[in-house]
Amino acid sequence: MRHETLKQQIIALELGRCERQLLPLGLPAIDDALQGGLDLGAIHEVTGPAAVFFTQLIMRQKGGGVFWLTTRSPNEEYYPPGMAQYGSRPEDFIAICLPDTRDLLKVAYEVLGANVAGCVLLEVQKPLTQTQMRKLQIAVQNTDTLGLVTRFTHVGMTSPEQEGACGSAITRWYVTIVDWSHEKTQIELYLVKNRRGSPCRWIVEIDHATHHLHLVSVPGE
Template sequence: MREELAKLKAQLAAHEGLTGHELAGEELGARGGGLFSLGAKSVDAALGGGLARGALHEVLAETVLDTASASGLASVLAHRAANGRPVVWIRDDGVCREAGMPYAPGLAEMGLDPDNMLLVFARNGLDALRAANESAACDAVGAVLIEIWGAPKALTLTATRRLALAASLSGVTLVMMRAGASPIPSAATTRWSVRAAPSSPAMANAPGLPVCALTLQRHRAGPAGHTWNVELRRENARSNAGDSDDEIIRYDACLGDAPALSGGMVPLPSGRPHDAEPETAGGAGTAARRTG
């Protein structure tokens, strides 16, 4: 009931140009319910204001080479959901090996808050899932980001149900990033697939703000199948007013609608098959598709 009410409010706010994020700020007390906006108007509008807190959301890297983008997007979702509370970031050794280790200076530049993260390096998927369950049960946590490589045996429909249940009981939002794997049946409220996309270059042909092609593969509460090109941005500069001697400017990570690409890059039509490519195909497979 309260959740629906919050959703309605968020929709109303979105109409008035307010983001769901700001709304959530007002309603800090009401945990577990409510939506968090992603920041990109087109996506938020399609979601009816944003994504549900206290739920499990899944983010799939389309190919192995999209892992950094998928992880980036997933960490932005976790950051938005946490709304200033700590994020527990669980990554299994497979992701560490293939995609590297989280690097705070870069995360800070994305507008994330590395000083408010608890990093958990899990040996394998099973350990990662157990740590995620434990973390989701702790109400001091704002969001849990769990990153799993491949398809470990422990990752079953039941396991995701357990995560979703833990999330709904505590109000902690869970974001699960998977790379090097294809989708499996899961209890996630939404499932996204992410692919790196060309940025609008900055001056002197420098790579611009990171852009991802974001596809909503599955949405329990609404239509799915649409693809958006979103930019990973840093916004809402606010100074740390609490202690005046330490004027650290903090930023918020958010998504933004990517500007239309010049140079004839056509956004992917919606409704294309969403199966991730075989791991070994890597960039070559993607290249064939994009030039086709």
């Protein structure tokens, strides 16, 4: 028991405040592995072919408006009508699309620090450096905003180990689609990096109507 409390205190110190604020994903297996849920006021990295699906899921869970920051891509863009079908609220989205990554990061520091959005989704072309990541973390640490960083790549041409590789994120996820139908989606969540515990894998099913998560199986067990 003392061990647990000490652990909590260390985490709190790391985040620069006395108590952790959490966003539980609503699935005990995952929440336990994260020691309660995703940390708010922290940066999480989501990668993989189904990164957008998972970020969309987290953003809906969190609520409270989204700032979506991206460098201009020549061809791909987010599709709000599709987001709306999965229960997100595109009317609360604010999209900031800048051609230059440096400008975008400057904006990101402002937005993360302002504590006005539920989630801030930052989409970058190249992996961020350790310094940039750390600066994002410092900007967000005293707020209850959830910072999400994804990398803009041509879907699926990388493996979980290649993606990301930035030290400062609290968690890093690699997400792929297992099965999909109009009613439900099965995704494989691979928690590649986890500051709160060890890496894990799950296959999770999401019901599109009720937005409930069910654990289907744990690969390798």
